[in-house]
Amino acid sequence: MAARLLKRTGVSSEICERLKRQQIESCKDLLSLTTIEVMQAAGLSYQQTSVLLQTVSKAVAPPVTTALDLWKQNSDSCFSTSLPALDKLLRGGLPCGTITEVTGPSGCGKTQMCLMLSVLATMPKSEGGLDRSVIYIDTESAFSAERLVEIAQSRFPDYFSCKERVLQMAGRVHLFRELTCDDVVHRLEKLEEDIISKGAGLIILDSVASVVRKEFDTTLPGILMHRTNLLGHKASILKYLAHQFNIPVILTNQITTHLGDRECASSARADSGYVTAALGNTWSHSVNTRLIVQYVNAHQRQILIAKSSVAPFAVLNYTIKKQGICIDGNDNQETLYEGTDPGLQPIRVRTEFTSSLTGPVD
Template sequence: MATRLLKRTGVSMDVCEQLKRHQIESCKDLLSLSPVEVMHAAGMSYQKASVLLRTVSRAVAPPVTTALELWKQHSCFSTSLPALDKLLRGGLPCGTITEVTGPSGCGKTQVCLMLSVLATLPKSEGGLDGGVIYIDTESAFSAERLVEIAKSRFPGYFSSKEKVLQMAGRVHLFRELTCQDVLNRLDRLEEDIIATGASLIILDSVASVVRKEFDTTLPGNLMHRSNLLGHEASTLKYLAHQFNIPVVLTNQITTHVGGQGSDGESGLVTAALGTTWSHSVNTRLIVQYVDARQRQILIAKSPVAPFAVLNYTIEKQGICIDTDDSQETLYEGTDPGLQPIRVLTGFNNLTTSVDCTDRERPESGTVNFLKPAHNFN
């Protein structure tokens, strides 16, 4: 990828240092120059400058692979939820982006915390035996809750304080509260992955800072937002593929103007950021309400899994699939960008329609999302 640092493409450190004096640090910086410009900046001959450009160009070009190679490399990250793993044919696919979207209080952050614990576990325990890079844009991360999930879900393994501390030390938290901060972090993420030995990247949430900073009713903002999201998606896809690790994002909800809710009212609650963004993720899991305590996971988009629904609750040990269901419930799928999402507008009232004038900020309308029965965010 063009944002890769030159020193990660085999360019000698002496040349990298020489180019850095001219603010040329990434492949993109170099490839935007002509051979003559590179010759002057690097202090080398025209022939060597041309060779350098070809070498860096080949390094960032997408590699050609066969279906057989992909088949052999296929690996998944188990969610520790057997019913969900079965549908996803092993779990969350490594090397791809998985999005978890849904209304506030449905457990998106709980999923992220649970996956963070799982990633640090040894491979013999079903984990990835690596670190976690957790980018928090909503200040929703809770170290206390992370430890609680670890000790409650795996009491045998986390029976000693030493293992709990080791787990917590492998989860690297970055709080990025603006779009520029998130972009800067993503551009440095390749080095962070190497330094921390990360085997999982979490961005919670992708929509938060974008929706706060971009008013899409103003001219030009929608295009700028689309460009920013496209840059984020391409960077994360590259990192997921380059290191063959899973990337998990959370997303918020919005009102699809012109849609029809189940009660016939206009305004359908769907995932935020639009249809174009929905096609940037490889797997989309939607979480929604059934009632004040019970929730559902919908597989809305997957290259391997059918459209399916699983009921779950949020417990002390994290997400728990309802074992009373003998099998998963299949449903008729639709465009993942228009999949209706159920929210709670009252203690006994489920709806897919909301009265909201701001289609990019449904939380500012008349919807009152219920907090979970357990006091988990």
């Protein structure tokens, strides 16, 4: 990956220090220069510079692999969600080494899912966890440490019965609040070092759409292409990290309204259009697995498997309780549905509101 630091490619510390004084720290910084510029910056001969460039180029080039290698690596490489019905459909859980996106309307449980998975990742493997730390990138200031602890103690009361385990769990969730596109990109480009130093086994970005949609007005000329390039850069970094460390990456996404008619979306749209995942159809191909969370009515919600390399299109009803996401019914309940292009899959939003007020309102 071009953003990898030179000190992670086998280049000697002495040369790294020389180049750092010239603001050359990443593989991209070095490989963007001509041979002569590298010779001058590093103080090396032509032959030494050629060896340096070859070393760095090999470090960022995709390795050659075989289908057998991939099969051995991924045959038993899933992260359980602690939701047996969902894990069964996904053949074990969320696939490691890939990107899983959870998208849906506000209040439907996307952050609740992220908090629940964060707790799970810190738990021992004997308890269904990863026994690793979590890197949690929060772009909406939606992270709640109180809710994290509440989910842990309510979902796994036996394991988190003692305060020491609760504190250990909370201490392994490393939170980064990044509220601009530049901050998010900067964090992602340095994430490789954080994964290694913190022993992370799960990356969460909640949400990928928030800062992008605030900063880019796609009605202006050229802005859409700029936004697409930025999202592609983010996706490439996250895919590299997921594959390089064989860890799951979880993203949340928002929703948007598409104007116009769509026959298959008749039950999920108003007359003026239909609601679907934000960031467009191109982005939908950047994620490996897409889970849609949506409203059925004012109280009931659903998880839809809209995109997966192993699971069928399926839907599971769920509710949000003190212990987090809870699948309704027994663990074997599932309903197959007729899916569409995941980038255009219509999403149900909440269209009615209830009030607990019993008296008149002035």
